[in-house]
Amino acid sequence: MRERHVAGYVEALVEGAAMDIKSLAKSLPLYGQMAVGSALRALSVAGHLRRGRCVSIENGQIRWVTRTFWSRVAHDNEWWTTFLADQNHRATQSDPQAAAPAPASASVPVPAAQVPQQRVAEPEVSVQPQPQPRGDAPSPAFAALARLGRTDSRLALSAADCAALEGLAAGWFARGVDADYLTRVLTAGLPDAVGSPFGLVRRRLQDKLPPSLPATPAPPAPAEAPVRRVMPECTECGVPGRPEAFRDGLCRPCREPDPTP
Numbered sequence: 001m002r003e004r005h006v007a008g009y010v011e012a013l014v015e016g017a018a019m020d021i022k023s024l025a026k027s028l029p030l031y032g033q034m035a036v037g038s039a040l041r042a043l044s045v046a047g048h049l050r051r052g053r054c055v056s057i058e059n060g061q062i063r064w065v066t067r068t069f070w071s072r073v074a075h076d077n078e079w080w081t082t083f084l085a086d087q088n089h090r091a092t093q094s095d096p097q098a099a100a101p102a103p104a105s106a107s108v109p110v111p112a113a114q115v116p117q118q119r120v121a122e123p124e125v126s127v128q129p130q131p132q133p134r135g136d137a138p139s140p141a142f143a144a145l146a147r148l149g150r151t152d153s154r155l156a157l158s159a160a161d162c163a164a165l166e167g168l169a170a171g172w173f174a175r176g177v178d179a180d181y182l183t184r185v186l187t188a189g190l191p192d193a194v195g196s197p198f199g200l201v202r203r204r205l206q207d208k209l210p211p212s213l214p215a216t217p218a219p220p221a222p223a224e225a226p227v228r229r230v231m232p233e234c235t236e237c238g239v240p241g242r243p244e245a246f247r248d249g250l251c252r253p254c255r256e257p258d259p260t261p
Helices: 002-011 021-027 033-046 077-094 140-146 159-173 179-187 197-207
Strands: 049-058 061-070 231-233
Touching: 002 021, 002 033, 021 033, 033 049, 049 077, 061 077, 140 159, 140 179, 159 179, 159 197, 179 197
Parallel strands: none
Antiparallel strands: 049 061, 049 231
16 A cells, blocks of 8 residues: 555656655655655565666766656566666767766765656646536547446446546546547446446546656757766665666665574
């Protein structure tokens, strides 16, 4: 439950938002820093996130930046290794003089983590779109909900039900979903008997809301502040190292703690 709560919050963050443990704990009052750290560790082991450290040059000053790469879909270690290698390949192409960074010294500040482009860059909102006045013709969202009962009688909704759920369904259409896709998701795997079609449809509209697609490609990094090659770091302790030194985003000491006191 804790990991799901933290994952849901991270999923809604905009690109560049702080993802260090202290900032997340401040934004999630239900959990302290230790609980948030444990949740991030579990999400890393599950394959949803990885951390990396890289050098950034801004206004002629060099600083270390920790980046957090988030994926809504869990991936294995091989996928993440390939992804980080691709990040380094792109950085090398955009900055041929870039060299692989060495471990940061204690005197170099490490700013808050950045949410990478691996996660869909989108300004998520917590309020669902409100239904638009239909006039003579119903909106696509209302029409799709009204047709559910004809597709599967277990999801027959009244006109009042469709009007109440229209805002949630409109959120799906705003993310590029068509009526056929929405119908397939709402009618898939239904139980033999549905006691409350309204409640079931509302729950699925909320829980299965797809991610938004970026309207435009993310702008390239400014020429004066190129992001250099990424060095993976442990999600638990933050120590940097080579990709092969990590598994599930963790270094060996954090992955296999010493059992002796």
